[in-house]
Amino acid sequence: MTELPNDSDFDTLCEAATRLVSLLPHPPATLKISHGLASAELTWSDGFPAVVTTTVDPPLPDDGHIQVRAPLVGTFYRAPEPGAAPYVSVGDTVEVGQQIGIVESMKLMNPIVAEAPGRVVEIPAADAAPVEYDQPLVVIAPGDSSACDTLFPGSR
Amino acid sequence: MMFGTVLIANRGEIALRVARTCRELGIRTVAVHSAADAPPDWADQTIRIGPAPARRSYLNAAALIEAALQSGADAVHPGYGFLSEDAEFARICEEYGLTFIGPSADVIEAMGDKAAARATMSAAGVPVLPGSLHAVEEEEGRRLADEVGYPVVIKAVAGGGGRGMAIVHSGAGFSDSYRRVRAEAQLLFGDDRVCLERYLRAAHHVEIQVICDAHGNAVHLGERDCSTQRRRQKLLEESPSPAIAPELAERMAQAALAGARAIGYRGLGTFEFLVDDDTGDYFFIETNCRIQVEHPVTELVTGLDLVSEQLAVASGLPLPFRQEDVVRRGAALECRINAEDPERNFAPAPGLIEEFTPPGGPFVRVDTHVRAGTRIPPDYDPMIAKIVTWGADRDQAIDRMDRALSELRVSGPGLRTNTAFLREVLATPVFRKGAHTTGFIDHLTKGET
Structure with a gap:
């Protein structure tokens, strides 16, 4: 991999792998990360034969929309602070990595970012509402023409 | 004052068991679950707290505390396993104003280190096995082994569940075994x-079941015999013990209470002992600072709801009974039904349960969270149900258990259970006589020790 993609799937995978490593009593000998199918593989040598693999399901429902889901249990906020304008509203276009909300858990603010470029078509989670792990927060229709405008201005 | 909302930080049959008593007491319940478990339908509220791996869900203290706070819980019931004996988790609960339903973090910590626990119990006058009360280096260990006399067992201070240990029969094998266990x-x-x-x-x-309140009252609820073990995993538990005289059981109960008082124990707890089959001497091995899998056996012979008593003392209420009020009647047995394959060395055999017909009839209790359509995930403990029977005496309880097991139907693709194996155990003459010791199952399955 010569160039690190600016892609939140990849970031999520790296975070998951880092968390995985931090949970283990011994550092692994190798850590493989493959981006396309989103998997991480850790191996040990020197008497630590355990192999741990983790797979992240690509968040692609049938209609091609991408559901950005809560990475942990907490409270969802659409805006950076009470009374402020929301990060995004239905109809807005978003770029990969753009912050679209917050999940607060144990007083820590976890930024929620768009996993693909596109247009926000639904925000199923209510502002300031408790959310479960993996609960859909924001739905994005990817590859929208207006998103292309945002991503590649002057492409027309 | 009794709790308004309890978050149950567990899964499976024990989560449902706790919720049932909460419902009877009018306490609102919050169930948590991982992505591998369906949201339970028996709780007032459910919260998915993380993905399948226990480390990121049922062992994830931050997610559990967040779930407790956002659901308005005032107490956390940890069940058994997972975080039930995690002193740090107990401490975090208290820091966030949540009552941890169990002993104090300090007591859990003190009992969690087996060497320290044995030293504490020994100081309180509770007999412990001759040996080291602390970690030993190789040369010190060798001298001690000569002093105690072979065979000796070398085991991990932080160990449990029969892992990280070795039996040494003579001085010649000491060094190899010592280094391997380390x-x-x-x-x-x-x-x-x-x-x-x-x-x-x-x-x-x-083992002796005790319960202690915050007002200095400590009561024992008799003993359970858990000698029916496979590789140190309990398979079947019963009360009273068929192997020891009531006078001995009473002496052990008094020792357990002395130990509980010495450490300022509060809550429900179990003091485990080994009784030497040759001499009748008894030795403390460890304290379990939680409700146990086999608690229904005690419930059936005492008529007490242990979860209810546990909730009451955790909320600060005094025990509503004294020692002389505890009356034990008849005999009770519990069999653990595991999704495992006895034909393949008891390897876990999880999968989808297509048919589940529990036994019923007189004096049969079934504690389970499964039904037809439940998928048993490979991520957790393979226990799917506990069958408990009561009888006026042990023979009647065993006959009822055999009848109950014959009624149980569990099937699904790839799914296997140990039900038939348990019936074999019940039919074994040494078990029927109550003369079995902890090695008997391994002997039965062809000398696996």
């Missing part, structure tokens, strides 16, 4: 300290 202990527990004690040729595993 390496194993480091690998399994990240802690290579080992201790050493006399190995008993044949022993009965007998």
Whole structure:
């Protein structure tokens, strides 16, 4: 991999792998990360034969929309602070990595970012509402023409 | 004052067991679950707290506390396993104003280190096995082994569940075994300290159930015999013990209470002992600071709801009964039904349950969270149900258990259970006589020790 993609799937995978490593009593000998199918593989040598693999399901429902889901249990906020304008509203276009909300858990603010470029078509989670792990927060229709405008201005 | 909302930080049959008593007491319940478990339908509220791996869900303290706070819980019931004996979790609960339903973090910590626990119990006058009360280096261990007399068992200070240990029969094998157990202990527990004690040729595993309130009252609820073990995993538990006289059981109960008072124990707890089959001597092995899998056996002979009493003392209420009020009647047995394949060395055999017909009829209790359509995930403990029977005496309880097991139907693709194996155990003459010791199942399955 010569160039690190600016892609939140990849970031999520790296975070998951880092968390995985931090949970283990011994550092692994190798850590493989493959981006396309989103998997991480850790191996040990020197008497630590355990192999741990983790797979992240690509968040692609049938209609091609991408559901950005809560990475942990907490409270969802659409805006950076009470009374402020929301990060995004239905109809807005978003770029990969753009912050679209917050999940607060144990007083820590976890930024929620768009996993693909596109247009926000639904925000199923209510502002300031408790959310479960993996609960859909924001739905994005990817590859929208207006998103292309945002991503590649002057492409027309 | 009794709790308004309890978050149950567990899964499976024990989560449902706790919720049932909460419902009877009018306490609102919050169930948590991982992505591998369906949201339970028996709770007032459910919260998915993380993905399948326990480390990121049922062992994830931050997610559990967040779930407790956002659901308005005032207490957390940890069940057994997972975080039930995690002193740090108990401490975090208290820091966030949540009552941890169990002993104090300090007591859990003190009892969690087996060497320290044995030293504490020994100081309180509770007999412990001859051996080291602390971690030993190789040369010190060798001297101690000569003093205690072979065979000895070397085991990880941080160990449990029969892992990280070795039995040494003579001085010649000492060094090899010592080094192997240390390496194993480091690998399994990240802690290579080992201790050493006399190995008993044949022993009965007998444990005493105690409950203590915050007002200085400590009461025992009799003993349970858990000698029916496979590789130190309990398979069947019963009360009273068929192997020891009531006078001995009473002496052990008094020792357990002395130990509980010495450490300022509060809540429900179990003091585990080994009883030497040759001499009748009893030795403390460890304290379990939680409700146990086999608690229904005690409930059936005492008529007490242990979860209800546990909730009451955790909320600060005094015990509503004294020692002389505890009356034990008849005999009770519990069999653990596991999704495992006895034909393939008891390897876990999880999968989708297509048919589930529990036994019923007189004096049969079934504690289970499964039904037809439940998928048993491979991620957790393979226990799917506990069958408990009561009888006026042990023979009647055993006959009822055999009848109950014959009624149980569990099937699904790839799914296997140990039900038939348990019926074999019940039919074994040494078990029927109540003369079995902790090695008998391994002997039955062709000398696996």
